[in-house]
Amino acid sequence: MTDFEQGNNDNLEFIRAKFDSISENIAVPQSVNASCLAQKLNAVPPQLTVTKTPVKWRRFAGVAAALAVIIGAAAYVNMGTLTAKNAGAVPISANDAVGAVAAFDEASAPKEAQQADAKQEKARIAPENEAAPAPANADAVPNMMYAIEPEGGEGELCQFDFLQNFGDELVAAAFADGKVLKAYISETEGTFIINITKAGEESIRKKIKELAEEKGISSDWYKIVVTDS
């Protein structure tokens, strides 16, 4: 044993002896008896860990909830896309245009409306055309009730629509002769305007009339304008 340890032990024995002498009469109070303290145990709340959901299940529930939100959002966006597609098939015929409900009925959408949608042209109802006189053969010219206007407004060349609605033969023949200057739909008049030269007026009038009758198109729906050139 070193001097340090010896000295330490001496001091410890000295202090211990002092404590022994003063600790004899220390009375332990009743309040720290087990019989008294055992009553406190009844007030101890039960361990919460028993009712806790395991961490792995809580993680699983969190991932499942996140997936549900993502799937729901995707379904919502998809639904919105379908609705937009349906809305793009809005019919432009007079009979169907009265209600938006008809937009969801593809069978009721006229062919002209689908074609216009395919070419991404803006279709709209021209109110002034609603008051236009009814054609002799309405079935033959269903879209005569509407002005199909390409970007640019009234008076623009509507060669494509003219060809579509009056027949390729008529205009092709006229243009081939070089006697048709231009053909377009007049939004204000609600008719097709065929602008021709004076040089070929007689022959072109005759040809157009023949073809129009052949196609069942009333003369009310087109107008021939002669331009001196």
Add this chain to the structure above:
Amino acid sequence: MTVDLQAVSMAKAGNVESFSLIYEQVKDGLYKYALYTLGNSHDAEDAVADTFVEAFKGISNLRDEAAFKSWIFRILSVRMKRKISDIIRRKNTVNIDDFLGDFVAETDIERETSDKVVVLGALGRLSNDERMIVVLSAVQGYTTKEIAEMLGCPQGTISSKLHRSLIKMRKMIEVG
């Protein structure tokens, strides 16, 4: 004093009677440790009562049944450290004379021999850590290794603190 290991096993299974039995075997030591460390019987009783409840709640986690005594003293040590912090916060500063005065009044030490007053006065002039180490060593008889485990300090730190504290106390007692 030895603790009934079979009773410790039953207490770990949640048996209140068994726990009460083993507690009774260490109760006196716990109370004296708390009384000497805290300096008044009120705080000592509270600390021991809290230790009783906390030990019952946590005894299922006790691995070594033979270490029950040092384990419950460790719980009390932690409790007392918190309590001492509360006392310091409450009083803002620790007045050793007041601290000792409470102790003397509570235990009627002043009517005992002057030797007791001197010993308790010397104890009261130690720091909190030093007081706990001296009581655990001199009153409870624990080794420095056991005290180090209870207080969560390196054994070397406990040895040096105990050495200095004993010298300090002895000088104060001898001077009177």
